[in-house]
Amino acid sequence: MELTRRTFLIGTAGMSLAPRRTGDPFTLGVASGDPTPDGIVLWTRLAPSPLADGGHGGMPDRNVDVEWQLAEDEKFTRVVRSGTATAQPSWAHSVHVEPTGLQPGREYFYRFRTGRHLSPTGRTRTAPAPGTAPALAFGVVSCSNYEQGYFTAYRRLGEQHPDLVLHLGDYIYEYAPGGYKNSDGKIVRSHTEHRCQTLAEFRLRHAQYKTDPDLQALHALAPWIAVNDDHEVENNWAGVHPGTSGRPNFPQRKTAGYRAYYEHMPLRRTSLPHGSRMQLYRRLAWGDLATFHVLDTRQFRDDQPCDDGVRANCSDRLLTSRVLVGGKQRQWLASGLQASRARWNLLAQQIFMAQHDYHLGPGKEVVLDTWDGYTAERDRVLGDIVASGARNPVVLTGDIHCHYASDLLTDFDDPDSRRVGVELVTTSVTSDGDGYDVPAARAIELEENPHIAYADQRRGFISARLTPTELKADFHTLPYVTRRNAPSTVTASFTVADGAHRLSRSNATAARAPQAAAAAAPHR
Structure with a gap:
């Protein structure tokens, strides 16, 4: 029988759930990421006892050889690359392999021994060759809190058969149990002990998340492009400034969080952390169809103004001196956009970019941890996008625990100002629990933010299909996550036509009753 993506997903979950041999070190599954036309990253971590004290996964304090294979078929009769990697205790016995010389635009299968x-066997894919533009199916996810629900959204996204998955941050949450x-x-299910502060605590938390079968299945199904946000270290941290915990020794916590993040994600050696610094902004091409410009909106920013939070009348957020992506990254983005010959330019980043006013009537009330806390930097970046002439800019966002679809304007206070592009925001996988649907609150969203076309505060993901002529994005929501096996429903669909720079709601969802977020600012 031919192995379809659906049967592969089911089979992978079966391997994750089925009893494995005593002492089996592959309890955390496998993953792949950052595809190029001739290469991919393959990942696993040895952890026969993933939640053993100390964060070492029950492994001995010595190097262990791990064989790997990459094949053209799921039975591994046509192995095209193989080798041996060394799993070192200093890196939690994680393995990152970067095979090269592969064929562009094709599926491969991989495994470790x-x-x-x-x-378990993983399935991956290389990026298409330059000069080609085959259609791309991709998913967008963010914000998975283990305590607040089951990761069913990962499984439902896998059932959409994505070629690629974008994870835009908050892969783990650092809080103590019940925090x-x-x-x-x-x-729904308790975190490992303690608030994550030490390397051992971060390793345990990552390992706990990685034991989830739905997360393992999505990792094994398709390559990921992943970037962190704040909770991989600490809520609302900013540059050299700690977040809301107010705890000391932030550089040490950041060093531990970054190291554990690298140890558990399919990232290239170029992202190997150096102390409290880590190279995460990067660019990946998908043939001539799309370029993914992956941004880092945490590491280079100024501290949030006005003591962070949701605030009105915060004039400091308007200061032209305030930066979010920083000068070097901003120049990197502007140069890349200017040089891009891709049909679509997708900016994968973490925090809400469009203006979002939560206050009905005169004045503004905004979340200061978003681009609204850095308005001059937003104006500069949007100006860079316009000046670059880059084709079809689309911003892909997480963090806010709500679905949103917005047009991006040069002046958000003037609905008739120039359209720069669009922003598609994915809600959380589980964070904030089941969520809710409040249609009446949509009036507040639209009256104060006419550039926002859709909002929904339930859990879910975005499934998108990209062709040379159109981007189609389906917003999937789940009715609950505090129980297992929730179904997913497409509650809104939008298209962006080549060259349009604006959203168009599809006929399939235009007639549905509007879904809305609550009027209150989100708890993040």
Whole structure:
């Protein structure tokens, strides 16, 4: 029987759930990421006891050889690359392999072996060759809090058969058990002990998340492009400034968080952390169809103004001196956009870019941890996008725990100003629990923010299809995440035509009752 993506997803989940040999080190699954036309990153981590004290996964304090294979078929009768990697205790026995010389635009299968133990099989794909523009199916996810629900959204995204998955941050949450309450206070499954501050605590938390079968299945199904946000280190941290915890020794916590993030994600050696610094902004091409400009909106920013939070009358947020992406990254982005010959330019980043006023009537009330806290930097970046002449800019965003679809304007206070592009914001996988649907609140969203076309505060993901002529984005929502196996429903669909720079709502969803976020600012 031919192995379809759906049967592969089901089979991968089966391997994750089925009993494995005692001492099996592949309890955290496999993953791949950052595809290029001739290469890919392959990842695993050895951890026979993933939640063992100390964060070492039950592994001995010595190097371990791990064999790897990459094949053209799922039975591994046509192996095209193979080798041996060394899993080192200093890197939590994680393995990052970067095979090259592969064929562009094709699927491969990979696996690892150490001793008598064989890993689950992963499926991956290289990027298409330059000069080609085949259609791309991709998913966008963000914000998965283990305590607040089951990761069913990952499984439902896998059932959409993506070629590529974008994870835009908050892959883990750093809080102590019960430290982040949603509106009903419900805890579905408890975090590992302690608030994450040490390397051992971050390793344990990542390992706990990686044991989730739905997360493992999506990792094994398709390559990921991943970037962190704040909770991989600490809520609302900014540059050299700690976040809302107010705890000392922030550089040490940041060093530990970055190291554990690298150890558990399919990232290239170019992202290897150096102390409290890590190279995360990068560019990946998908043939001539799309270029992904991956931004880092945490590491180079000024501190949030006016003591952070949701504020009105914060004049400091308007200061022209305030930066978010920083001068070097901004120049990198502007140069890349100017040089881009891709049909679509997708900016994968973490925080809400469009203006979002939560106050009905005169004045503005905004979330200062978003681009609204850095308005001059937003104006500069949007101006750079316009000046570059880059074709079809689309901003892809996470963080806010709500679905949003917006037009990006040169002047958000003038609805008739120039359209720069569009922003598609994915809601959370689980963060804030089941979520809710409040249609009446949509009036506030639209009256104060006419550039916002859609809002929904339930959990879910975005599934998108990109062709040379059109981007189509389906917003999927789940009715609940505090119970297992929720279905997903497409509650809105939008298209962006080549050259349009604006959203168009599809006929399939235009007639549906509008979904809306709550009027209150989100709890993040």
